[in-house]
Every structure is written in structure tokens, then in C-alpha cells.
Amino acid sequence: MDTLQTFLFAHPLALLTLVIALGYALGEIRLPGNFRFGMAAILFVGLAFGFWNPAFGHAIPELIQTLGLAIFVYCVGLEAGPGFFRSLGKSGLRVNLMVVLCISSGAGLIWLCMRSQLASKELLTGLLCGLMNNTPALAAATDSIRRISSDPELPNQIVVGYGIAYPFSLIALLIFYHLLCRRAFGPSAIAPPSSSHTDVADTLKVEQLPADKDHWLAEEITQKTGLLLSRVFHTDTNAEVVHPTTRIHQGARLVVIGNAEQLADGARLLGRFSGGTFETRQKGFTVHRYVLSNPKLAGRSLGEIADHLEKMDGVLTRVRRGDVELSVNRNIRLLPGDRVRIVAKQGQEGDIKKYIGDSLHALGSQGSLTFVLGIFLGLVFGAIPLALPGLSNPLKLGAAGGPLVIALLFGYLGRTGPLIWNIPFSNNLALRHLGIALFFAVVGCRAGGGLSAVFNLQGMMLVATAVSIVLLFHFMLWLLLRLSGERNLGAFLGFSAGMQTQPAALTFASHRIPGDAVPISYATVFPLALVLKIIIAQLLVLG
Helix, strand or coil, X not given: CHHHHHHHHHCHHHHHHHHHHHHHHHXXXXXXXXXXXXXXXXXXXXXXXXXXXXXXXXXXXXXHHHXXXXXXXXXXXXXXXXXXXXXXXXXXXXHHHHHHHHHHXXXXXXXXXXXXXXXXXXXXXXXXXXXXCCHHHHHHHHHHHHHHXXXXXXXXXXXXXXXXXXXXXXXXXXXXXXXHHHHHHCCCCCCCCCCCCCCEEXXXXXXXXXXXXXXXXXXXXXXXXXXXXXXXXXCXXXXXXXXXXCEEXXXXXXXXXXXXXXXXXXXXXXXXXXXXXXXXXXXXXXXXXXXXXXXXXXXXXXXXXHHHHHHCCEEEEEEEECCEEECCCCCCECCCCCEEEEEEECCCHHHHHHHHECCHHHHHCCCHHHHHHHHHHHHHHHCCCECCCCCCCCEXXXXXXXXXXXXXHHHHHCEEXXXXXXXXXXXXXXXXXXXXXXXXXXXXXXXXXXXXXXXXXXXXXXXXXXXXXXXXXXXXXXXXXXXCCCCCHHHHHHHHHHHHCCHHHHHHXXXXXXXXXXXXXXXHHHHHHHHHHHHHHHHHHHC
16 A cells, blocks of 8 residues: 555656546446536545545645636636626526525625634635535635635645535535425425426418418417427428418418427417328428537527528527527527537538538537637736725635636627637536546645544534535525515526536436426526625635
């Protein structure tokens, strides 16, 4: 064993990769409730290695930690950018204000613990980051403390507090979710299956027309029902792709896409479902998935692209980003790597493929320049001191906050002239995992040496504090939503998981309540909650 310790200390890259590999393996283990610790397991393995040999904390260069941090938060910001600014709009403002109140209340309780000297300021700041399961906040807090103090133990205390609170607060939150679902759905704690939110294709036979004319315009049907129209069979031998101005006459068979409620509205408006096989619907048409790799289209609205496809007799019917099917509307902006389904008349495939790109090779090289440039600009911005009233030291956003702010802005803009700031979703995910793996491995090894002393003296008290606070501010959100009239359990679980900024909580809730209520609610509050936690963590450290 001593030989292994000596080897790892002499070869820090071997130590780094071993911690990450073991963390990945541990993170894949499914725990009761069908959740995993995921990337956070790398931190726990790092803490174990640091506890095993405290010298490991000094073996890996600190620059690796900073690089991983900058990469991670920049990727998070790029993805959250569009949603962050959207969440500040009228539709999401009310619930986001509730989330701000709940998170601030939790932070206020931690501040009271600091005032009563329950533990050190650094340890309690880490506890807050851990009970909120927020890695960017942890990164920002450790970065801030390193800038104002040369004591290496202070950032380590933040990491130890995070490591103590993270698993217990997550488990407590999932038990809370389980109890709510059990109360609503019985012993299984799983909502009965429903297809009301799943988009499917079907064929409607038009038997009813407007009172004032002998046809429908396609855009009128979409406005009244929300259905997406892809193609129309005027007769068995006369069919065309549907565009907004296409005229739909009595007796036509219309292929539509929508959820159960939209399909029911379509049947009430137009007539009845006529069935038909998949092969019948495809007669004379081609349906393909294309990968958006044409850099000229990145950041463009779906409406712009749909108008161009209309000239090629094609219609875009589905957009898939990562593992998520997006609602098709003209305002959403397409990103590199989005997979789009396009229906077109036979013979148009070549022109459409050339227009969309559909090249994984071309996709792999997109965004490299702007990604590195964006991180550089974020690091420069993070180095600017910001004097705020009440703080003894100027606030610097640092390697965590600077790249995050710039990424939120660039993610929202999408592109500036020829510069495309967004990168393909798969690239973003891979780089984000790399960044957080580097960060977790290094900070874990550095903090592990102090874990035993803290846990022996204050461990159970800190665990109880973390669990109590996390349950309190989620119960507070539940109460505020009910008082405001929002009684949908799926919506609450989504808002709660988004406030926690915890993908494991989202996965747990989505498994119990299928449909889009949970993910839509999650996306509404996640961006603002993420940014707020980063700011609060730095204020607690610097205050």
C-alpha cells in the first residue's frame, strides 16, 4: 500500500485519472429510489484519497482545478443563457420570486448559524452549497476565499462542508418527494400513465368547414387547435406538404401531430380520425432526421428555417435537443447538433440535406474558437474588482462567476455576426463533465485531510442542520405555491428540483410523474436559482 501511495504522489496525473475513474464507477451505482450520485461521486472519492494520504492534496497542480472550474461553469452558462433571461419575463416572474425568497431564507438561516458561531464561516458556506447540491456555488466560494486569504485550509473547509451536506440533503429531499407522491398516488408513489402530453401523429378526415367559406387555411387550424400539420391528401393521388397558406378542402385527409388534448380539439373542429397505416401516410413523401451542422443556421429561429424549407417543399415537424423533444414553434432558436425531422416530397432529400448540413464531422469542429474565446473573456471579466456596499473586500467574480456571466450572455445571444457562441449539446455535455471531473478530483484530494477531524467534532450536528434547512425551504416553496393556487404536484416537483438545481431530483420526480409538467417547471426556475446561489455563496464568504 505504501508503494502505491508513493507512486501516486510521484505521478499526479495517474492520481488524478484514478480518482476520476473510481468516481465515475461509484457514480453509476443506482441507489434506492432509482437515483445516482453521478459526477458528485468523484468528489467523495477525492475526499477518501485525501483522507487516506493528506499529501495527495498538494500533488496535483492547482491550475488543473481552476481550468476545470472555468470549463464547467462556462458550459453551464451557455446552456442556461436562453432560459435565464426568459425566466425573468412575466410568465415565470411570480414563481421565480418565490424561489428567490426560499433560497434567501435558507441562506439567512446559515447566516444566523454563523452569527451564533455554530461552526466556521467557511464550513457553513460549504454546508449551504452542499445542502443546495450546487457545484458552481461551491466553485465560486472556494475561488473567492483563495483570492482573499493565503490560508490553504479555508477553501478546504468549504469543500468538507459541501461533502458532509450533499448526500444527506439529497436523500432527505427525495424521501420528501416520495412521501408527497405516495400521498397523491398510493403505495406505488407513481402517477398512472398518461399520454396527454406525448406528441403523436394521426390522420384526420376533414368533414366540417368554416361557416363563411369552402376551405380551411392550414394556419387557421394550427391557431385553433395547436396541431402541427405535416401533409395533406386531397385525393388518393393528389398530396402535398402543408404550409401555412395551404388550402384544406372537405374530404381531405390531414396528417397532424399533437398531444391527446390537441388531437381531440382537432377532431371536434374538423371531423374524425380516419386511421391509416404508417406506410399510407408516407406515400409520396420522405421523412428524415437531419443533424443541424450548417453554421449559417445556428442561432436562427425555427420560423426563418421553416420559411426556407417551404421553398423546397419541406416542413419541419420535430426538434430534438439531447434527449429532449422540444415543442415546435417559430420562435425557438436552433443550435448546432439539434436533430430535426423534416417531411418533404420525394426527390427533395438532397437539397434539404445540403441546406441543413447533416454532417457529424463538420459538427465536431464547430465552436472551438468561440468556446475558448468566451472563456478568455469570462476570466478577464472575473478579474475585475467590483466594490459593493457592506463588503470589506471588493467582489471579484473570479474563475467561476466571470465565465458564467459571459456564458449566460453569449448563450442568450446565440451568435454575433459570424461568431456562433453556442456549441453542440453533445460537445457541451462532454466538456462540462470533463471540467467538473477535474475540479472535483482536485478539491476532494485537497480537502480530505481535514474531513475526519470535522466529522468527529461536528459531523452529526452539521448533517442535522443541512437536512433541516433543505426540508424547510422546500416545504416553504410548497406552501407558497398552494397559497397562490398552484396545486399540480408535477409542477411543484419540477419547481423544487429546479430550485435545488439537482438533476437527480429531476430524474426522480420525472420517473414518478411522466409528462412535461416536471421538466417545464424545472427549466423555468433553474437558471435564476443557479445564478442566485453563486452570488449568495460569495457574499457569505466575503461578508
